[in-house]
Amino acid sequence: MAITATNSPVFDRIKDDIAQNPVTLFMKGTPVFPQCGFSAAVVQILTQMGVKFKGVDVLADPEIRQGIKEFSSWPTIPQLYVKGEFVGGCDIIREMYEAGELQDLLREKGIATRG
Amino acid sequence: MATIDRLRQRLTAAFAPSRLDIYDESHRHAGHAGSRPGGGTHFQVTIVAAAFAGQSRVARQRAVYDVLAEELATDIHALSLTALTPVEAASQGRG
Numbered sequence: 368m369a370i371t372a373t374n375s376p377v378f379d380r381i382k383d384d385i386a387q388n389p390v391t392l393f394m395k396g397t398p399v400f401p402q403c404g405f406s407a408a409v410v411q412i413l414t415q416m417g418v419k420f421k422g423v424d425v426l427a428d429p430e431i432r433q434g435i436k437e438f439s440s441w442p443t444i445p446q447l448y449v450k451g452e453f454v455g456g457c458d459i460i461r462e463m464y465e466a467g468e469l470q471d472l473l474r475e476k477g478i479a480t481r482g
Numbered sequence: 483m484a485t486i487d488r489l490r491q492r493l494t495a496a497f498a499p500s501r502l503d504i505y506d507e508s509h510r511h512a513g514h515a516g517s518r519p520g521g522g523t524h525f526q527v528t529i530v531a532a533a534f535a536g537q538s539r540v541a542r543q544r545a546v547y548d549v550l551a552e553e554l555a556t557d558i559h560a561l562s563l564t565a566l567t568p569v570e571a572a573s574q575g576r577g
């Protein structure tokens with residue numbers, strides 16, 4: 368069930384979310400109560416870095432859950448956006464964090480981190 | 483054919499990997515959403531292939547997801563993926 372129109376309402380909602388929040392995590396559950404180990408892992412990394420982010424719970428919104436996969440051309444959740452750009456899913460975020468690249472990216476984008 | 487064998491076949495055909503490790507970790511998610519008795523739902527894949535050279539992490543994963551689109555849409559609930567070039571794998575001691 369592909370969303371063909373790029374101007375679909377759900378894409379507009381996603382665009383609003385990633386435009387209004389410098390760091391947006393599309394995830395299962397909430398930052399306080401993640402409902403999936405992969406989402407929890409990314410929340411933990413961002414929290415450890417002291418990054419403020421908006422969590423969007425895709426379980427609470429089936430339209431977003433399907434729409435974000437098509438919007439990003441990425442079939443899995445979680446998905447991290449920084450300043451409107453797709454950064455990656457759990458594996459990529461973890462690899463970037465361990466390599467120090469996530470810290471570099473956030474600094475480049477002007478996102479405050481701890482330390 | 484079991485899901486794990488299909489994954490191996492598709493990834494081998496698409497990327498001619500120099501190393502391909504696929505673990506079915508479904509047992510670790512037993513009872514969790516998306517799991518099924520008998521496994522075949524949660525996989526961890528490490529793939530080393532020269533084809534990934536010059537590609538970003540996102541591009542590599544998208545390439546793998548494209549090849550496995552059918553399985554991701556049906557059988558697979560979760561796929562943890564590490565995609566490296568032979569040079570990267572050697573420098574990480576994972577060649």
